Amino acid sequence: MIKSTAIQEDESVNTQASHISVAPMMDWTDRHCRYFHRLLSPNIRLYTEMVTTGAIIHGDADRYLRFNPEEHYVALQLGGSEPQDMAECARIGEQYGYDEININCGCPSERVQKGAFGACLMSEPDTVARNVEAMVKAVKIPVTVKCRIGIDDVEEGPFLRRFVKTVSEAGCNMFIIHARKAWLKGLSPKENREIPPIDYTLPAAIKRENPHLEIAVNGQVKTVEDTTTHMQNFDGVMIGREAYQNPGLLLELERDIYGNTPISAEDAVLRMIPYIEQQARDHGTPMKSITRHMLGLFQGERGARLWRRTLSTQPHLEDAHSTLLAEALKAVA
Numbered sequence: 001m002i003k004s005t006a007i008q009e010d011e012s013v014n015t016q017a018s019h020i021s022v023a024p025m026m027d028w029t030d031r032h033c034r035y036f037h038r039l040l041s042p043n044i045r046l047y048t049e050m051v052t053t054g055a056i057i058h059g060d061a062d063r064y065l066r067f068n069p070e071e072h073y074v075a076l077q078l079g080g081s082e083p084q085d086m087a088e089c090a091r092i093g094e095q096y097g098y099d100e101i102n103i104n105c106g107c108p109s110e111r112v113q114k115g116a117f118g119a120c121l122m123s124e125p126d127t128v129a130r131n132v133e134a135m136v137k138a139v140k141i142p143v144t145v146k147c148r149i150g151i152d153d154v155e156e157g158p159f160l161r162r163f164v165k166t167v168s169e170a171g172c173n174m175f176i177i178h179a180r181k182a183w184l185k186g187l188s189p190k191e192n193r194e195i196p197p198i199d200y201t202l203p204a205a206i207k208r209e210n211p212h213l214e215i216a217v218n219g220q221v222k223t224v225e226d227t228t229t230h231m232q233n234f235d236g237v238m239i240g241r242e243a244y245q246n247p248g249l250l251l252e253l254e255r256d257i258y259g260n261t262p263i264s265a266e267d268a269v270l271r272m273i274p275y276i277e278q279q280a281r282d283h284g285t286p287m288k289s290i291t292r293h294m295l296g297l298f299q300g301e302r303g304a305r306l307w308r309r310t311l312s313t314q315p316h317l318e319d320a321h322s323t324l325l326a327e328a329l330k331a332v333a
């Protein structure tokens with residue numbers, strides 16, 4: 001596992017020490033998406049969609065937790081606020097082989113607020129601390145927190161400092177900070193990713209004041225340049241929408257930041273064919289559930305529209321066969 005780091009004194013980028021990850025995204029970063037992202041970038045960290053403690057304890061846990069061994073490094077994001085349940089789910093996650101357990105303290109949706117977790121937990125740092133305490137006792141893997149810089153009309157500086165202090169003292173050594181507030185009333189989750197202004201200076205100050213903590217930044221990162229800039233101030237950079245909508249970015253990161261020759265997009269597509277066949281055979285997974293994550297692959301290239309159109313229609317047909325991917329590739333060749 002990549003080790004935590006303090007800010008580089010000479011402001012250069014230490015790619016051995018900083019980590020880049022794809023954000024947890026409900027309905028998007030399922031295990032098929034993560035398998036695809038891993039093909040594109042062997043080095044990036046991956047996160048599951050948020051899984052609630054209720055789904056694991058009372059639902060079909062295997063459906064939510066199963067993942068492909070190729071996905072490592074892969075973190076399980078939990079939604080919940082009951083220490084016993086969170087500890088139990090962390091333990092189950094560790095048994096499944098996850099590399100990290102992450103607590104969602106950043107989601108503003110009403111459904112999540114009704115469950116009393118997500119971003120509203122930021123106003124209850126003691127509750128989060130009790131959860132962290134119970135979880136670090138239950139598992140050996142890192143327990144981390146993803147949060148915002150604040151909620152509603154709080155003054156975010158003192159609010160975030162108090163939150164990080166209380167939760168880190170309970171045993172959380174890594175925070176991923178989405179660098180904008182969450183407004184819990186009046187904005188939809190989508191608006192909450194766009195309207196509250198982005199502010200990287202506060203998370204950067206938190207890192208400077210807490211060199212012993214691992215601080216990753218999230219929010220509005222779109223390019224290799226954005227990523228390298230943030231790597232000078234943070235231990236990690238988490239990328240959400242851009243990684244999903246333009247997965248070619250993962251190839252660029254692999255080449256320009258990790259210094260590797262990435263797989264070609266075409267080869268990645270061909271490597272998905274046996275995966276699609278295996279998932280259909282072993283789990284009855286329809287092809288469209290996998291190919292929907294691949295629509296953005298050739299963004300900006302010739303034939304990208306035809307690729308997108310082919311993949312948004314043909315896998316839905318009853319007799320769809322995985323070889324249609326090889327056919328669709330001809331459009332972008």
Ligand SMILES: Cc1cc2nc3c(=O)[nH]c(=O)nc-3n(C[C@H](O)[C@H](O)[C@H](O)COP(=O)(O)O)c2cc1C
Nearest residue numbers: 023024025026049050104178219220221239240241
């Ligand atoms: C479709 C979608 C689903 C999301 N689901 C989650 C989630 O389950 N847990 C979470 O912590 N954040 C979730 N987020 C927020 C992202 O993890 C990330 O914090 C946010 O998109 C900002 O990063 P970005 O500007 O790079 O997209 C979701 C975002 C999107 C677009």
